[in-house]
Amino acid sequence: MSDTSANSVEINDALFCQHFKEVCAVCSFDGREENDAFFGFDPIDREGLEAPPSSVNKEGQHQCKKHGSTACSQCYGWKKQITRARTAAKKAGKKSS
Ligand SMILES: [Zn+2]
């Protein structure tokens, strides 16, 4: 069990810390495992994602500043970004546990 939910924000179904990082040393947050599992991947040691600048809309949901969308496929296309990070991690020879 982790207590990641307390200070986390959810953006288009992915979890980030309050600094909009998937992995953050400041608040010892690591949302990779949950995000990988959510998007159907086996968690591996990969680079953490970072959410682009966002604002909060009337419903309290985060939307990208660039396009004003809470489910922006460009800014919040996590599945694509996770896939990219996984490929990079595998290329770098990090071992998946
Ligand atoms: Zn943080």
Ligand SMILES: [Zn+2]
């Ligand atoms: Zn966007």
